[in-house]
Amino acid sequence: MDDLTIRPAVPADAAEICDLLNAVDLIEIGRAETDLHSVRDDLSHPEAGLAENSWLAHRGDRLVGYGLMWDDSGADRIDMDSYILPEHQDAGERLLELMEAQAVRRAAANGADRAVVHLHLNVRPTLDVSLLTGRGWRTVRKYHVLTRAITGAGDPVPSPPEGIALRDCREEADRRAAHALVEETFAEHFDHQPSTYQKWLDDLGAHIDWSRVWIASAAGSGDVAILLTRNDRESMGWISALGVRKSERGRGIAGYLLRHAFGVYAGYGRDTIGLGVDTENVTGALRLYEAHGMRTHFAVDTWEVTLPVSGG
Structure with missing residues (x-):
């Protein structure tokens, strides 16, 4: 045509x-x-x-x-x-x-x-x-968008595990700490590209609500995990990032943060929450999410091609 x-x-x-x-x-x-x-x-x-x-x-x-x-x-x-x-x-x-x-x-x-x-x-x-x-082009990775129905009665905000404290990121110092945790906890993830603090802010966009971004700290260990969520999607609440420092994994922190998101967003009146996960994530994230009742909404393939630069 x-x-x-x-x-x-x-x-x-x-x-x-x-x-x-x-x-x-x-x-x-x-x-x-x-x-x-x-x-x-x-x-x-x-x-x-x-x-x-x-x-x-x-x-x-x-x-x-x-x-x-x-x-x-x-x-x-x-x-x-x-x-x-x-x-x-x-x-x-x-x-x-x-x-x-x-x-x-x-x-x-x-x-x-x-x-x-x-x-x-x-x-x-x-x-x-x-x-x-x-x-x-060829496919090199698969991601799932998972969702879960949430209710106020069925998903109360949980109490933190012993020794764990949660704070939001309305203060600038906490935002910088959140960025550092994202960089550390996602460093080994497929396709993660390191970014400066300012670049991270630019990528998050103007609609991020820092009262819905939380840092978990552990007694004796300092800041150990990050939970970044968004309430600006019409279709559902959204978990953009959930990361736990490698030394602190296996303590139930990730599951607690996931349930915290369920409870908070149910309290906002949301009936669905979602997130994206690399199905080959070596931390076992997919198993964690499925164990908490999340199911596949749709799947996405990462396609890749390598193109030479002339004269390279």
Whole structure:
């Protein structure tokens, strides 16, 4: 088709992009779960560089595809998102071409001799995956989004284990401590990219409520765990991060923090809470969550391709 046009996104496109993402949600998971403010946060991120790192594919006046790229590693690892309506696979292929070319340019600018690009897609995506395999992409990891029904009567806020104290992160010093805990407890996780404190704040966006971020401290050990949650999703409460220092694992701290989130969000009147987990996480996170009644809502594959930098 010759009526396809592609241009960079601008912040004013947020509502149109959100509508597209929710149309994809409906097809892939059966319900719309993308919030407008999350799209706005992506488009207003200080490092977004929309002119070079975003793409809108229109067919006539209709938005049929969207791509966004970011570079957290400052080296060869590049990440991208791609959304396409299923009847417009030619637009999806064109977006892949443009994003791959930009990934190579980003890696080259970082001084790398290759671009290792990751793309996260639903296991039953609207994008025809033969377009990926035909270009050398392969799946390297699987994530599950897990959810659980919660109620005020069934999920009271638990008392902490003996020797454990909990505090929120409304104070700046505690926010910095929370960042340090995230960096430490997630350092060995697949695809974790270290970040500065300011970069972490930028990635969290403007809607983070620090009264819903908690640090657990243990008598004699100091700060040992982090629980970062969000109440800004329309569809459910959300656990963004739950991490326990390696030396303190096996003491029941992670299970306590999970139950704390259940109880707090049930108290807010939420009926569902969710989180994302790497199914190959070596800490046993998936088993912990399933043991606490969480079940798979949908699954996501991480796709990877390695692209050489010319002259590398």
